[in-house]
Amino acid sequence: MSKVTPSAGNNANSNDIYNIVLLVVDIVMLIVKFWIAVVEAAVGLFRPAPLDDVSGKVVLITGTGHGMGKQMALQYAKLGAIILCWDVNEQTNNQTVKEIKSSGGKAFGYVCNVTKREELIELAQKVRKEHGFVHVVVNNAGIMPCHPLLEHTENEIRLMYDINVLSHYWIIQSFLPEMIERNEGSIVALSSCAGLFGLINLVPYCGTKFAVRGYMSALAEELRQKNPQNNVKLTTIYPYMIDTGLCKNPRYRFPKLFKLIPADVAAGSIIEAQRQGLEEAAIPRHFVAVEKIGRLIPRKAMRLVNDFLDTGVDTDKH
């Protein structure tokens, strides 16, 4: 034993040198790869990613009875995808399916309240049996009660989190395993500009939309670290005010600059982002950059700009 001690000392010494060399190599590699990634991103700004082909693929969308969900269903169908329409409103959902079929597309309607976890899981198994691998899942259904926090009821707040956030987990847990197994597929989540900025009358809603942004970002890391070759795409969408009726009392000082965006235009933009495999996309696109720059500006200064623009949503109560 005592004989080992001096050589152990030597070993430690050469180990130290070895570790330092490794560290230096790691740092050099980091610097080189870091700048390659920066240059790639800069070049990417001017050369949009190619669009993934969705024809013949199964696309599941929640909230297809109205608004952006409906418009996405119609447009994905035009691209030749097979649409699974999930909505709590049977009548409007049927109407979406009917419109798709009458223009020669393929769609299947399912009634479901996304707050019901067991029902979702059962329905997920059913559609997998009926249609096979679901290539694109769009978590779109959402509600937006709009008034000061102290006027929000407990039920309203819980329902908002159930629909806007928790349902996403149950749906992702149902479809992600097969995507990971095949290393393909795409999950889209509707956040909002209310997931980029805190807005009055939307305290719980902003909570739900920041939650979407947070879990999507964390899930992207989990997928990447589990498999560096991960090819399951995650896309988070941050729409500004869209003309669907969800946003009941929009307020703006410069309506020409901040006008409501038509639902079909927004849907087209979401589909493009999914097909490009973008991690984040705002509607309009530059809003993500606006948020990043806004965070560099001191809060007090930023508030002056906000007050000047005077844009947001008024309460839906009176």
Ligand SMILES: NC(=O)c1ccc[n+]([C@@H]2O[C@H](COP(=O)([O-])OP(=O)(O)OC[C@H]3O[C@@H](n4cnc5c(N)ncnc54)[C@H](O)[C@@H]3O)[C@@H](O)[C@H]2O)c1
């Ligand atoms: N409209 C906007 O200005 C805006 C802006 C940013 C983000 N968003 C988000 O985009 C998504 C779609 O918004 P929209 O304006 O198209 O909505 P919408 O109100 O026009 O349509 C929502 C659809 O979801 C369905 N739905 C509601 N609750 C459900 C439930 N429990 N189970 C199943 N289906 C349910 C409704 O029946 C309806 O068909 C939402 O997540 C919303 O928060 C909207």
Ligand SMILES: *[C@@H]1O[C@H](CO)[C@@H](O)[C@H](O)[C@H]1NC(C)=O
């Ligand atoms: C919706 O369509 C299904 C299947 O075609 C039908 O059974 C159901 O009665 C329809 N519901 C409504 C409310 O129109």
Ligand SMILES: *[C@@H]1O[C@H](CO)[C@@H](O)[C@H](O)[C@H]1NC(C)=O
């Ligand atoms: C969906 O279910 C919840 C309870 O989980 C209920 O409060 C809500 O009203 C239901 N939505 C519709 C549109 O039926």
